[in-house]
Amino acid sequence: MRKILTLGVSLFIGVILSQSYLLASEPENYRVNGKIKNGTSNGEVPAGLSVALHSEHLEKGAGMFHTFTEADGSFEFPSIEVEEDTLYGVSVIHQGATYTQNVNPSDGASVEIEVFDAVDSDDVVAGFNASVLFTNVDPMTRRVSIMEMITLINESRLTYVPAGGPMDLLRFGLPAGSDQLIVDTNIPGADWIQVDRGFALIASVPPGKHEVMYVYSVPYENSFLEYEKTWRYGTGSLRVVSEEDLVDFQTDLGVDYQSVEIGGIDYRVQEAPDIQRGLKTMFRLTDLPAPTFRQSLSQGYNSMRYEFVGPVSLAILLSVGGLYGTWRVVQIRRRSLVDRRGWFPGSDERQVIEDMISELDYLLEEGSLGIDEHRRRSEILNRRLLAIPVEG
Structure with missing residues (x-):
């Protein structure tokens, strides 16, 4: 019985609190009124102007209400629902120019907006x-x-x-x-x-x-x-x-x-x-700075159209690989720039045999070829080299 009574009291308090919360959250209606005044000397009274009241709710978005000014420039919105998390403003258009003012409907203050006659100069x-x-x-x-x-x-x-x-x-x-x-x-x-x-x-x-x-x-x-x-x-x-x-x-x-x-x-x-x-x-x-070579290269690569990135990267990779291969050949064949024939003098028979002998020496030095096998191949190549007639 005591447990039932406690449960009933708890439910009653919960209902009362929920009703109080709903009542507190319900929007209230307020009256928004004000006056449009012409700040230009001898300017006409702004009668019959369209006045808009704008609202912008955090979740619900924008809303708008319209009315018109009376003969003396006054206006009124008799009942506006005011909600939390909402901004309000009043705007009016006079001779092609828009004038705005933020308002707080709940404070009950009268809104006053000053407009001016237009000039196109x-x-x-x-x-x-x-x-x-x-x-x-x-x-x-x-x-x-x-x-x-x-x-x-x-x-x-x-x-x-x-x-x-x-x-x-x-x-x-x-x-x-x-x-x-x-x-x-x-x-x-x-x-x-x-x-x-x-x-x-x-x-x-x-x-x-x-x-x-x-x-x-x-x-x-x-x-x-x-x-x-x-x-x-x-x-x-x-x-x-x-x-x-x-x-x-x-x-x-x-x-x-x-x-x-x-x-x-x-x-x-x-x-x-x-x-x-x-x-x-x-x-x-x-004296504005110029990009370094590295920055220029990076900028060119980054600005490249995406469909070209793959082919260009492959071309760069192949170029680097080709240069490395050329360097290896030059090292193995022991070419020198002081050689009158250069690094790539041609493919005459004497040059080919000399390159083959250099490669055998290189393989021997790095341990890829045994001494006996090196001697046997070198003797064959040297005999062939001696048999080639000497030019001029």
Whole structure:
């Protein structure tokens, strides 16, 4: 009876705890409301705009809800299920530009997003500061790795929205032959495409500062690399950096070099102010390392198409074997380069008999042939040699 009572109490507690856990795990509904404001002077009230509330669950994936702004720019999502392990954000599109803001529906705070009227002239976009870093030199592939970072600034109260043509996009030039390009930016909703001599950002640029970072690789020849860069948007300051002893670089910026220690590493730095829009800068890299013979051989073998690896390996093996065999013949026949006939003078009878006698001597020295047998064969070959007429 006591055991039955204990079991019943345990089951009752288990049921209560499981119900409490389920209740605690159930999603709760919250109201999300806010207002869209136009930050452009004399800009129209953003009425009738489509507003989206985005959700991204760790396991369930993405979800989306839509509503529209009222005449005063306000909006509301009356009932949103809020779950754990989920991120939420609100976005709105105004005159072709997208504006986003992360939100936490459970805190009940009103969401406020500022939008701006659009302009299609990139004159409102400028470089605030920029850096060029030479990060690595690979002698195996003869390539220099470069990282560039630029902070773009829009100090107007308008958002730059590119017109329809590709030349209207934000464009950044790269040296000829560049590849392995990676681009990153904090501009909302931005994407990028590679163009003829660089890349272009597909993005709108609202007021404020925005970071763009990109890395790429450039080939060089004869331990030398020279290229010219155009600063399309200018920059308030430019810094060129390389680790000491990594690469010897020169520019035409007309400023002195400085040595700076960062984290225990010495860097060579050039810093120039006020780079105007459209200014061209020449970069020269000299004394770049060349691959050793072993590295060149390894690189050629590693870059070979897989279907050729087997045949080429066999050819190399046969070549090495042939060279070893030739060396053995030369050693056995005791040839010398001072011999007027060289190592391979031909196959006349006198030469053949002399080679056979040398081979007998070699076999005797290494113990493969007995003295009596050596004497018997040598006498036969020498008699034959004496019978051959002497030339001229």
